[in-house]
Amino acid sequence: MSGYQICTPTSSLPQGVVMAGSPGSLHSPPHVTDETTRKRQLRLMKNREAARECRRKKKEYVKCLENRVAVLENQNRTLIEELKALKDIYCHKVE
DNA sequence: CCTGATCTGCGTCAGCACGG
DNA sequence: CCGTGCTGACGCAGATCAGG
Numbered sequence: 001m002s003g004y005q006i007c008t009p010t011s012s013l014p015q016g017v018v019m020a021g022s023p024g025s026l027h028s029p030p031h032v033t034d035e036t037t038r039k040r041q042l043r044l045m046k047n048r049e050a051a052r053e054c055r056r057k058k059k060e061y062v063k064c065l066e067n068r069v070a071v072l073e074n075q076n077r078t079l080i081e082e083l084k085a086l087k088d089i090y091c092h093k094v095e
Numbered sequence: 096c097c098t099g100a101t102c103t104g105c106g107t108c109a110g111c112a113c114g115g
Numbered sequence: 116c117c118g119t120g121c122t123g124a125c126g127c128a129g130a131t132c133a134g135g
Contacts, residue, residue: 046120048106054122055104 050120
């Protein structure tokens with residue numbers, strides 16, 4: 001068992017549904033104190049915000065990489081054109 | 096329209112890394 | 116150790132799209 005699961009004993013409530021205001025003392029085992037519940041709620045709240053921030057950072061990072069890809073593709077195109085031009089010049093010289 | 100497939104964002108859990 | 120933050124993975128709901 002994973003320790004706690006105080007939100008929904010029914011197991012059919014989808015994850016991601018927040019039972020924000022639930023007191024936790026309604027059908028909890030006696031060892032689950034209000035303090036335990038409070039700590040858990042606090043941790044969930046912090047983790048929720050951490051996950052949001054993590055996703056924001058990840059999105060930013062991906063956007064950065066995509067920009068870099070675009071820049072490098074441009075550079076590559078330019079260099080290919082330059083190489084072609086230089087080859088042309090060289091070919092005309094040797095003729 | 097309707098419907099099934101795909102995308103997107105969210106909350107939660109698990110597990111790792113790190114500092115005290 | 117233990118508490119805490121970060122992040123991958125999962126399941127879910129709502130939005131969007133393509134095909135009938």
